[in-house]
Amino acid sequence: MDQSEPPNQTADLALSERQQAILRLIVQEYVASGRAVGSKTLTERHRVGYSPATIRHEMADLEAAGFVQHLHTSGGRVPTDRGYRYFVHHLLGEVELPFPEQIMIRHQFRQVELQLEQWMELAATVLAEAAGTVSVVTAPRPTTPRLRHFELIALQPRLGLLILVTADSAVRQVMVRWPEEAEQAALSRLADALVAEVAGLSAEEVAARAEGASGLARFVLDQVVIALSGLDAAERTEIRHSGIENILAQPEFSGGPAETQGLLALLRGGAFLGALLPQMEAGPDVQVFIGDENPADELRRFGVVVSTYGIDGEVTGVLGVLGPTRMAYGRSISSVRYMARLMSDLMANLYSA
């Protein structure tokens, strides 16, 4: 939730106390049931101090103001994107993940504490479960990747492996073809010497050093630069997601496999995250994009709750959830916020070397 916005904003606050209460109920009821909510059901299931007729009046006003919407002439009301937005910004309040869940999540991470490779996977799984929708996690990516170490390994006379470790402990391997034949002993010596020289440097800085080198050393440094600067694009595409099951159960997706396919396509490419990223740099806290707020067209039927995580200015990733606009924003926001903090803590632990 974007906290920079003051809770008493004038434009939106043409709503009376009662209208706010009703809007809140409509959203909650609709999110829970999935069916358009009418005046009668509302009075039946919740203790509103008024009769259905009064509710109807207020609903009509809410509709005029664009917060709720009629799908059919005579079927209850459904929140509009604007209604959801108002709900999230003004009616939701501060929500936090229930403590028992926090415990359980921490416990699960303790199990794989030492296996970096599994963090992302686990984060996706856990987030999906906590939020009850689809989760998305991108690998953390250093803003300017710095080299910690690299290693050269001979596979064949002219073919080898460059294994590169960055300051944030990401490991990357690339095969390389030597310009000349090289054997393991020589490669190891070369790597040791070069690492001593360029450890701690960024891609640019390594490139500068490469200028002065020649022969095999020059070649190797060039490859290091490529791998190091390639971390951006390559790692960005590494996106885990989990929990499609959750969202498939929703009535929004029971309309045949076409819907499902669209969703899968969205997740596979991960392109939608790319579209979102520019808008995210601004705030460090959890951000919510509802329906038409989303930059990409394919997302206009979805709600997205995302946060960056990692260490500010050093290494960052993105994590969040995706669901129909009719989603439990409270739960999603608290889950995403908690996971982002947890992952950040884990990374801080790793990076503070």
Place this chain on the structure above:
Amino acid sequence: MDQSEPPNQTADLALSERQQAILRLIVQEYVASGRAVGSKTLTERHRVGYSPATIRHEMADLEAAGFVQHLHTSGGRVPTDRGYRYFVHHLLGEVELPFPEQIMIRHQFRQVELQLEQWMELAATVLAEAAGTVSVVTAPRPTTPRLRHFELIALQPRLGLLILVTADSAVRQVMVRWPEEAEQAALSRLADALVAEVAGLSAEEVAARAEGASGLARFVLDQVVIALSGLDAAERTEIRHSGIENILAQPEFSGGPAETQGLLALLRGGAFLGALLPQMEAGPDVQVFIGDENPADELRRFGVVVSTYGIDGEVTGVLGVLGPTRMAYGRSISSVRYMARLMSDLMANLYSA
């Protein structure tokens, strides 16, 4: 296809030429259309030299023999598992992936030739596309992983990273807590010394060496043993799949999201592959499991076409496709066979060092 079985097996061959032809048509038609096929449609769409009535006679015989099946009293016939089996073993013949597709696939692999990490992903994608169903690819796994190299990296005084490279160029990283404080220079020296001693050894052999060591060296070697022997289980669970879209379009899965969820659960766990593996060791070629032949219950509605790939006795993975029993076996078998060979070639290139 299991080629060990001679094409002229006696038990099954109670079928006349004409019955074989009809069965072939039924399977092809049903696979293509997805609707039960009757005598009339068959004569309309294909040049059979006989009238619908004759076809009906033969169909009745095929049904009595258990090759086709009546779903409703009066809706065409559908092949049984046994019918598919007969089709695959006796009627399919040798199929090979069309040459243009071969070219395209090779081309795509050339693009990522040097990026090991992307092979699996690409294999899954390409296989799904070629076969038109869901593909599954497990990471190649050495039968007895041998150490090629490892590296120690200090993160914090008592926390470090062990990066381990096996003979087959798999890279694995684990965080470790040192029993005593250690700094980078000392760790590097230690790693160099130990690598020189244990490079090329298997987990067991390293364990034997560890016996003789003490102090930090002993600790590190123990960790190496753990990581090395852990490669089995850990990598096995690394399963990529692709192409769910393809299968969701099938009428078998239009029956609501429950079906889809079942499929997703199947793929996520990858448990079903585990069940299949014991039965696979036997044959090196592509193997086909149809319906009730599958060991796991959840698979009984599916057809599975799988093959191992890699280098015999050294490093192997599994790759294959999964679809409804009503799947295009010809296309699947040729795709899987081709991909298995291609991946094997790639690995041979890597491993022949």
Place this chain on the structure above:
DNA sequence: CGTTAGCACTCTCCTTGACGGAGTGCTAAC
């Protein structure tokens, strides 16, 4: 003046029933 009860109207969803299409098995003729 805000709130509530009553009423006529609308629209969806589900059930029901009828009908055409497709396929079968049987029998009789070629």
Place this chain on the structure above:
DNA sequence: GTTAGCACTCCGTCAAGGAGAGTGCTAACG
């Protein structure tokens, strides 16, 4: 052995009708 004809069965679809839920409007109430 093959084919034509026929009666029968069953599925899928489509239209009609009723139940349920909700609305907007009007009029009465405190």
